[in-house]
Amino acid sequence: MSRTLTGVGVSPGIGYGPAHVVEDAVPAPPPGDRHDGDAEAETHRALRALEQVAADLQERGERAGGEGRAVLEAQAMMARDPELAAEVARLVGSGVSAARAVHEGFGGYREALAAAGGYLGARVADLDDVRDRAIAVLAGRPVSRVPAAAAEPYVLVARDLAPADTVLLSPDTVAAFVTEEGGPTSHTAIIARAMGVPAVVACPGAASVAPGAPVLVDGTSGRVRLDPPGEEVGAAREAEAARRSLLARATGPGATADGHAVPLLANVGGPGDLESALACGAEGVGLYRTELLFLDRPRAPSVEEQEEAYAQVLEAFPGRPVVVRVLDAGADKPLAFLPPPGEEPNPALGERGARLLRARPEVLAAQLTALARAAARGGARLSVMAPMVATAEEAAWFAAACRAAGLPSAGVMIEVPSAALRAADLAAEVDFFSVGTNDLAQYAFAADRQVGALAALHDAWQPALLDLVGAAASGAAAHGRPCGVCGEAAGDPALACVLVGLGVTSLSMSAPALPAVRAALARHTREQCVLAARAARAASCPAGARRAARAHLPGLAGLTGAGPDDPEPVEPGVSGSSGRSRG
The missing domain is CATH 3.50.30.10 (Phosphohistidine domain)
Incomplete structure (x- = not known):
């Protein structure tokens, strides 16, 4: 049934x-599991398993590139942690088996991350995966x-x-x-x-x-x-084939049906993401996440190494915009060479992003120098922005740092509600905004973005989030500044139209999302987008906002994959043989 x-x-x-x-995860070795008495051989076996896992993770990351590389290299660092190796050796020395020593060795780290909460708490799953892979190696079980x-x-x-x-x-x-x-x-x-x-x-x-x-x-x-x-199944496959055909025909610069230009840009993590961005028709880069260059390193990359990485991206888009986010470290992205200035009970609300760079000006100065050198080699039109900016004073500080480095276009990310609410003040200090809807939702709804139980609060259709995006766009417009969106919301074809109606001037997303957004904009006028945005903001819940917006966006039919009779997502649950889920 x-x-x-x-x-x-x-x-x-x-x-x-x-x-x-x-x-599910590899079963834990039973408590009290002992080895046969050769502690040296058992220690060697445990450490060899950890190194095998680390090497495998690193090799997979190198093959994957982009964000996948950053995630797997961080996991490889966990497996190679010298304090972990010392604790495993100590446990084996006391008679504990290699597998049980690995399991217990990770325990202290696991408790510390879980207690930290937020993004670090969500990294417990990554830690467990490394542990289970090592135990699988020791047990002779398949790792993948x-x-x-x-x-x-x-x-x-x-x-x-x-x-x-x-x-x-x-x-x-x-x-x-x-x-x-x-x-x-x-x-x-x-x-x-x-x-x-x-x-x-x-x-x-x-x-x-x-x-x-x-x-x-x-x-x-x-x-x-x-x-x-x-x-x-047949009807769904036909609908999907028709959708892909529509997307394949959507080419050219992003624009509404009445010719209002909306540059469609790609989010990238480095040179490895350029092929996909170009293949999907990106008009430039709206978010270059430079932190991926800094991960898994005992010290920051040199100015010369940074310059080469930045130049590769700039040269891929000659004459077109490339927006680079300076190092976004702290909280969810701890770096070995850049520890937080002090103990932070809640790292997500601590010194991260621009705050941490302000405390370590030498790191920011080196990055801005490298960016200026890369820009001087020609290629794209470079803009540089700072993450986690909350006040006009912070915006002015970052703009001054960019000017001092010879970088003419400085902006900030709108990720904190205070920045959206006082956007006009910030716009007076910088050249552009880029709204990061993921973090903006996290801070607006006090909901950790990694907690699945809170996923509904991270629905980008939440009317309160749309209000904040609208406030940011209005504040930017008051000073004649562009305001883009580089969060995942930009990749939703229906929501992209709403964002344009809110006054957003460019959209940046994962490269594969570009064709659908391009097609959705091309099927609607700017006025339809404005009406859809007003209707969505007038709603009281995400489902109501979707429904109200889509009533003004008839051209979405066939583009998103949802059935025409019930186009918006439904509430999580289960239904029976009727084929209709509740919601």
């Missing part, structure tokens, strides 16, 4: 195939739980997915992702969008799906159909 699970759609499109259900090849594309289903298992997958292998946990900014969501593969997260009941069961996934509405009838 057909059933429908519903979660949060985080990557659009339709995917169909047999379920490959990823098993995802098949390397299959006779046909499958739907990957799991309670949650480890980055190391997913970063090297391709649309030829996986038709869709479904996870019981996670949220719109989880690793699974980010990787799915980068691959252009449909994905649904925070989906209750997903982990109980029977292996091999036929699954039909709608990454826009969040519906996951189990054992769907053949005619439903």
Whole structure:
């Protein structure tokens, strides 16, 4: 009998195939598990397993590039931590088996991260993945739980997915992702969008799906159909083929139907992401995450190394805009060479982003020098922006630092509600804004972006979030400044139209999202976008905002993958054979 699970759609499109259900974590070695008395050999075995895992993670990261590389290199650092090695050796020396020593050795780190909460608390899953991989090596079990090849594309289903298992997958292998946990900014969501593969997260009941069961996934509405009838599968496949045909025909610069230009840009993590950005028609780069260059290093990269990395991106877009975010460290991105100035009970509310750079001016000065040198070599039109700016005084400080380095275009990210509410004050100090909707939602709703149970508060259709974006755009316009959006919200075709209606002047997103957004804008006038934005802001909930906006956006039909009779995502849950999920 057909059933429908519903979660949060985080990557659009339709995917169909047999379920490959990823098993839960490797069982913990039993307490009191002892070795045979050769502590030296057992220690060597434990440390060799940790190094094997670290090398495998690093190799996978190098092959993946981009954000996947950063995540896996951070995990490799966990496996190679010298304090962990010392603790494992101590435990083995006391008679504990290698596997149990690894399990207990990670325990202290796990407790510290869990107590920290926020993004660091969410990294417990990454730590557990490293631990389980080492234990699997020691037990002679397969390390990866995802098949390397299959006779046909499958739907990957799991309670949650480890980055190391997913970063090297391709649309030829996986038709869709479904996870019981996670949220719109989880690793699974980010990787799915980068691959252009449909994905649904925070989906209750997903982990109980029977292996091999036929699954039909709608990454826009969040519906996951189990054992769907053949005619439903056929209709969905036809709709998806038609959608892809429409997207393939959407070319050229971003603009509304009446010719209002909206530059469509790509979010990148470094030179490795350029091929995809160019292939998808990016008109430039709206967010270059430079922190990926700084991860997994005992000291900051030299000015010369930074210059080369920046120049590669600038040279890929001659004469076009490239917006570089200076190092966004602290809280969710701790760096070995850049520790926070003091103990922080809540790192997400501590010295991160621009605050940390202000405390370490030599790091910012080196980065701005490298950027100025890269810009002098020619290529793109460079703009530089600072993350986590909350006040006009902070904006003025960063603009002055850029001017001193010879960089003519300085901006700030709007990620803190205070910056959106007083946007006109900040706009008087800088040349442009870029709204980071992910962090703006986190701080506006006091909801950790990594906690799957709070995923609904990170719905970018929340009217309060739209109000803040509108305030930022209005404040920028009051001073004649452009205001872009570089958060994940920009990649939603319907929401992209609403953002334009709010006054946003450019949109930056994961490269695979560009064609759908380009097509959605081309099918609507600017006035339709304005009406959709007003309707969405007048609603009292995300579902109402979607519904109200889409009433003014008739050209979305066939672009998003959701059914025309019920286009907006539904509330998470389960329904039976009728094929209609509640909501």
